[in-house]
Amino acid sequence: MAILPGVLAASRSALLEEYTGAVAAFSTRQISRAYTGYAMKVREGSGMNYEADVSFDASGNVSLTSPIANLTGGSGATLGDFVSSSDAFCTLWYDQSGEGNNATQSTAGAQPKIVSSGTVVNQGGIPVVDFDGSDDGLTIADTADLSFTDGSGTDTPAAFFVAHNLNELSSGNTLISKDAGGSAREWAWFFDGSDQRFYIKSGGGGNQQSADDDDTATGWHLASLLYSGNESYSGMQFYRNGAASTMDDTLSQTYSGMSNTSSTVLIGNRYTGACISTEIAEIVIYKTDQAATRAGIETAINTHYSIY
Amino acid sequence: MPFLIHSSKADALARSDQAGEDKGLAYHAHGKEDGTRYVWAIIEEGGETARAALKVSQDVELLTAEEQAALVEQLPADWSHPTDDNA
Numbered sequence: 001m002a003i004l005p006g007v008l009a010a011s012r013s014a015l016l017e018e019y020t021g022a023v024a025a026f027s028t029r030q031i032s033r034a035y036t037g038y039a040m041k042v043r044e045g046s047g048m049n050y051e052a053d054v055s056f057d058a059s060g061n062v063s064l065t066s067p068i069a070n071l072t073g074g075s076g077a078t079l080g081d082f083v084s085s086s087d088a089f090c091t092l093w094y095d096q097s098g099e100g101n102n103a104t105q106s107t108a109g110a111q112p113k114i115v116s117s118g119t120v121v122n123q124g125g126i127p128v129v130d131f132d133g134s135d136d137g138l139t140i141a142d143t144a145d146l147s148f149t150d151g152s153g154t155d156t157p158a159a160f161f162v163a164h165n166l167n168e169l170s171s172g173n174t175l176i177s178k179d180a181g182g183s184a185r186e187w188a189w190f191f192d193g194s195d196q197r198f199y200i201k202s203g204g205g206g207n208q209q210s211a212d213d214d215d216t217a218t219g220w221h222l223a224s225l226l227y228s229g230n231e232s233y234s235g236m237q238f239y240r241n242g243a244a245s246t247m248d249d250t251l252s253q254t255y256s257g258m259s260n261t262s263s264t265v266l267i268g269n270r271y272t273g274a275c276i277s278t279e280i281a282e283i284v285i286y287k288t289d290q291a292a293t294r295a296g297i298e299t300a301i302n303t304h305y306s307i308y
Numbered sequence: 309m310p311f312l313i314h315s316s317k318a319d320a321l322a323r324s325d326q327a328g329e330d331k332g333l334a335y336h337a338h339g340k341e342d343g344t345r346y347v348w349a350i351i352e353e354g355g356e357t358a359r360a361a362l363k364v365s366q367d368v369e370l371l372t373a374e375e376q377a378a379l380v381e382q383l384p385a386d387w388s389h390p391t392d393d394n395a
Contacts, residue, residue: 043334043344051334051343072338091344107324107346108333109365134309135349135363172392181354181390208393272390273351 012060013304015284019297022097023145026267027282028114028127029304030060035096039066040129042079042114045087049108050074052082062127063120079115088115090129093138093267097284099145103138103267112136112268112280123165123220126281126305133168133277137269142262145287146178147186148200148227153257155200157229159290160189160283161297163305165220167277169194174270175223175278180263181205181271187258188270189225191216195249198225198236204261207253213238215245222298222307226291231255241308242298281305310379311361312371317352320360324348327370351383354390361387 016022016032025031028039038053039062050073057063064080076082089111095101105111113121113130121130131137140146148158162175169191177188185201192212199210211233221241228235233250267283269275282301290297302308314320327347329336334343347370348362361383368376 041342049331049333049344051340072334072340072343092342104342106335106344107349108328108331108344109347109363109367110349111344135365272392
């Protein structure tokens with residue numbers, strides 16, 4: 001018998017109701033009272049490769065007590081029963097924003113890990129999705145929600161909030177991107193060996209505006225990125241654990257607004273490969289100006305995770 | 309990581325798809341359109357030749373003996389990586 005997703009307890013986060021308008025929101029915890037779907041779909045790694053949808057547990061988190069449903073095989077009522085002592089990999093991370101921008105991975109070898117040898121991968125007890133830095137990544141289908149343009153050549157603001165345990169700063173490796181190369185390039189948040197960097201591409205490729213962050217470091221932290229939509233590097237600002245970073249190494253080329261291309265959004269990599277080694281607990285993205293609400297969003301996230 | 313070089317992305321994808329069927333992944337074994345379909349990730353080459361490499365990080369036993377013998381630890385020296393003007 002299928003088990004329906006649990007009813008959100010009053011104590012669970014209402015982040016997406018307090019700060020409305022997210023266009024994509026992925027988390028190992030329930031962050032919307034309105035969201036009644038699953039947390040993620042997993043493939044168990046015992047060799048049978050059965051898949052199942054995983055709900056949030058009674059506390060609103062992904063855990064071994066999370067109810068499961070829609071099994072393609074195997075047995076059990078919970079993630080722990082289903083996986084036993086083997087691994088489990090995230091094949092689909094459901095979008096809690098209500099926009100339906102789910103992130104998927106159809107290739108077994110490229111699916112990030114959520115359970116390792118019967119234990120939920122965690123950062124100090126916080127469940128995280130482990131991207132191995134080799135070939136892991138998730139893909140969101142092309143959507144105008146994540147093209148930071150009005151479609152008529154004028155950029156819109158963007159805001160990203162990512163709680164993750166970054167393991168490396170290797171050059172080129174990418175946290176999230178909407179960039180298919182060629183004439184389908186929009187934006188990317190990546191690392192250049194020592195810093196993190198954000199670029200926006202004009203006309204589907206070619207010229208860009210970009211800037212990097214002098215305060216980049218590995219480790220468990222809340223990374224935020226705001227882009228004002230001003231079509232310039234000057235509108236880009238990284239934050240680490242709520243504090244504004246020093247932005248430098250800017251690049252300003254001819255830029256006439258972001259195109260709305262057909263490229264997909266890649267979490268954990270870019271069209272060049274460039275897979276990043278990190279463990280992600282949460283990603284929330286807005287296509288609206290969050291300058292006035294950024295601190296509130298960060299506080300709300302940190303209240304749950306106690307990162308800093 | 310071992311790589312298996314194919315002459316095109318289509319060939320590499322088809323081989324990973326076949327391995328997915330052999331492995332009994334959900335797309336094949338259970339008819340789940342949103343299920344796991346492929347076994348190995350692919351690296352595409354840039355430029356005109358556009359070869360593709362399967363990243364055989366696991367399930368090497370799904371390869372034939374000939375394919376296993378053809379595995380290489382590094383991409384070919386003449387591999388054309390996609391351009392990335394991200395400076």
